Structures are given as C-alpha cells and as structure tokens.
Amino acid sequence: MEHVQVEARPRDREATRARLLAAARALFAEHGYEHVTVRMIAAAAEANLALVGRYFGSKAGLFREVLAEEPTIAPVLDGDRAGLPARLAEYAALRMHADPESRILRSLERSAGDPEIRQLVGERVRTALIEPLAERLGGPDAPARARLATAVFLGVGALRRNLGPEEPTPADIARLTAAFEACLGDVPPET
Known part of the structure; x- marks a missing residue:
C-alpha cells in the first residue's frame, strides 16, 4: 500500500x-x-x-x-477648533438615535459590575475619548475640559440606553453644541 x-x-x-x-x-x-x-x-x-x-x-x-475595535471620536476631532463643539454635538446626537442593541453596549451594560471591566472601560474612555480630546484642545486645563465634555457625551449614550432611541431635533443639536462650547471653552482666570 x-x-x-x-x-x-x-x-x-x-x-x-x-x-x-x-x-x-x-x-x-x-x-x-x-x-x-x-x-x-x-x-x-x-x-x-x-x-x-x-x-x-x-x-x-x-x-x-x-x-x-470599537469606533472612536478621532474623525470628529479633525477640522477647525472653532467647529469642534458643533461636530461633537452632531456625533452625540447620532448616539441619541443609535441602535440600542449594539453588541458592545449590551456587553458593557451586562458587565458593568465587574471590577475588571470597569478598569478596562475606564482605560478605553481615557485613551479613546479624554486624551485625544485634551490633546486636540491644548491650552489651560485641557484634561479637565476634555473630561467634562466626555461626561456630556457619555451621558447622551446612557440616556438613550435607558429611555430608548430618539430622533435628534435641530434644537437638541443646538443645545448640545452650547453644552460642548461651555465644556470646552477656556475659563477666564479668577480676579
């Protein structure tokens, strides 16, 4: 054979x-x-x-x-600095209407109590949102301003997950733009 x-x-x-x-x-x-x-x-x-x-x-x-592998806000950071609040508002408004059945969001929600996951998510928020935004902002208190804007951004996602998706209105985008302008703007020094 x-x-x-x-x-x-x-x-x-x-x-x-x-x-x-x-x-x-x-x-x-x-x-x-x-x-x-x-x-x-x-x-x-x-x-x-x-x-x-x-x-x-x-x-x-x-x-x-x-x-x-999840998307980041990097494309939103491109462009002029003056238009950044409006771009962030538009991106956040899209999250108001985003699919609440996103696999990664479901995973994070189901695993939010796990200390290991909290650490990984915190790391991801820092590296994908706060640090790139702070770098783009520059200037005084950039990390603090980036953290505040990130809190608004993440709050939009949490609201959608809890209440369901809603079609954003022009008024939503205008208010979000104003919120991001307040978060990202320089605070005048105290006199």
Whole structure:
C-alpha cells in the first residue's frame, strides 16, 4: 500500500484571531463578561483554547481588544477648533438615535459590575475619548475640559440606553453644541 502524504492546512493566525474576536464579541453581548468563559469563546470560534492566551493573554485582554475595535471620536476631532463643539454635538446626537442593541453596549451594560471591566472601560474612555480630546484642545486645563465634555457625551449614550432611541431635533443639536462650547471653552482666570 502506497503512503500518501497530505499537506497540513496552512495556519491562518489572523483568521483565527478574527474568529476569536467575533465569538467573544457575540458571547460577551449575549451573556456578559463574567458569564463567558475562555472555553466558550474558543469553542464558538472553533479554535484551540490555548490560542486565546497566546493571542490576547487572557479573557480580559480579549475584552480589551473587543473594545479597541470599537469606533472612536478621532474623525470628529479633525477640522477647525472653532467647529469642534458643533461636530461633537452632531456625533452625540447620532448616539441619541443609535441602535440600542449594539453588541458592545449590551456587553458593557451586562458587565458593568465587574471590577475588571470597569478598569478596562475606564482605560478605553481615557485613551479613546479624554486624551485625544485634551490633546486636540491644548491650552489651560485641557484634561479637565476634555473630561467634562466626555461626561456630556457619555451621558447622551446612557440616556438613550435607558429611555430608548430618539430622533435628534435641530434644537437638541443646538443645545448640545452650547453644552460642548461651555465644556470646552477656556475659563477666564479668577480676579
């Protein structure tokens, strides 16, 4: 009997990594961080359990990567400084009408009580919102102004999640623009 040599299927690290991320995103959204195991993620991705550790370090590292793939406000920061409050208002207004069934939002809501998740989300808010906005603002108290604007921005998302989506009106955008102008503006020094 002749022995036939079969070539091994080439390994595709990026495809496996993408499957793990997709499985994690779906499972975190459905069950919440604390109820999802690495074994569940690997099984859903049809991947070896050890690959989660190899590619992401841990379940928390995998969740960090899921968060990192989410959109940022970077495109909103482009453009003139004077138009930044209006661009932020328009972006926030879009969040008023955004899909409340966003997988990452569901995941964060279901996992909000987990200390590890709070730390990861805090890190993401700092690196994706506060720090880029503070850098774009420059000047006195830029981090404080960026934190305040971020609070308004995140508040819009929280309101939508709690009350449901609403079509933003021109008045909503005008008020949000005024709120962002107040948050981002320089405060005159006390005399």
